[in-house]
Amino acid sequence: MATALAPAAAAAPGPAAAGPMVEIRKLQTVFTSPERRLVVHDDLDLTVRRGEVLSLVGGSGTGKTVLLRQILGLEKPSMGEIHVLGQSVSELGRKGAASRIGMLFQHGALFSAFSVLENIAFPLRELKTLTPTLIREAAMVKLQMVGLKPEVADSMPADLSGGMIKRVALARALIMDPPLLLLDEPTAGLDPDSSDGFVTLLRSLHRDLALTVVMVTHDLDTLFELSTRIAVLADKKVIIAAAPKDVIAFTHPFIRDFFLGPRGQRAMELLREYPFAI
Numbered sequence: 001m002a003t004a005l006a007p008a009a010a011a012a013p014g015p016a017a018a019g020p021m022v023e024i025r026k027l028q029t030v031f032t033s034p035e036r037r038l039v040v041h042d043d044l045d046l047t048v049r050r051g052e053v054l055s056l057v058g059g060s061g062t063g064k065t066v067l068l069r070q071i072l073g074l075e076k077p078s079m080g081e082i083h084v085l086g087q088s089v090s091e092l093g094r095k096g097a098a099s100r101i102g103m104l105f106q107h108g109a110l111f112s113a114f115s116v117l118e119n120i121a122f123p124l125r126e127l128k129t130l131t132p133t134l135i136r137e138a139a140m141v142k143l144q145m146v147g148l149k150p151e152v153a154d155s156m157p158a159d160l161s162g163g164m165i166k167r168v169a170l171a172r173a174l175i176m177d178p179p180l181l182l183l184d185e186p187t188a189g190l191d192p193d194s195s196d197g198f199v200t201l202l203r204s205l206h207r208d209l210a211l212t213v214v215m216v217t218h219d220l221d222t223l224f225e226l227s228t229r230i231a232v233l234a235d236k237k238v239i240i241a242a243a244p245k246d247v248i249a250f251t252h253p254f255i256r257d258f259f260l261g262p263r264g265q266r267a268m269e270l271l272r273e274y275p276f277a278i
């Protein structure tokens, strides 16, 4: 909503301030092996505006996770360009990407041999520019920001619930204060209460930190509670990127099955419940 978007626009300085957060042009992704040539994306375009929560939906294997990894610079597209805040991802390098983009991986991906605090602090430690005291303080701030008590700092990942693991992974994704947050199935595997709590946390962080969020989710509740726009991947492209109500009205077999099949009733209820999303 406008109130959530205003701080992001106002706070972003520099010449690229007016431009989009992410711009993807003519993207092609091909995986080749001796057995096959798999074209995942072909001539795909997508623009992510500042301050929005854009959700990516699509059938299995349509390349949603690959697209997130490409935005983060972990995978290189076969052709095409991805710019984040006006700069080509291929030129950002690891440090440049880390200061602009935080990513929450699907399974939390914590280091099992590290404590909670060491996990959160890991990206800062890698920079090798801050003292241990400053790193600890910064990690403690993030721990609190994701709703965890200071006592959890010295716990090991094996001692945490699924919901707590997601929160720790989120704290780590935010440790460098990135303007862009990528979420891969943020509520997958959580029980309904933990899922609701995590969605509420994401909504308040998006608002308070003026974040731009790109999220992959199959969960309709998460989708409708958080998304300002939905981008649909089908036929190797983004076939529509628009407000939830406009996506549902778009005629395409995937959209019909995803939103208007057996799950459709719930989709309609959610649309009534969250007409403006965030």
Ligand SMILES: Nc1ncnc2c1ncn2[C@@H]1O[C@H](COP(=O)(O)OP(=O)(O)OP(=O)(O)O)[C@@H](O)[C@H]1O
Pocket: 031, 038, 040, 058, 059, 060, 061, 062, 063, 064, 065, 066, 067
């Ligand atoms: N490194 C790789 N080498 C070969 N094929 C790959 C590689 N990474 C992904 N793929 C293939 O690319 C396709 C897209 O994968 P991706 O994980 O992005 O799909 P997705 O849309 O996230 O699917 P899902 O909703 O099932 O998680 C899949 O067919 C996958 O097997």
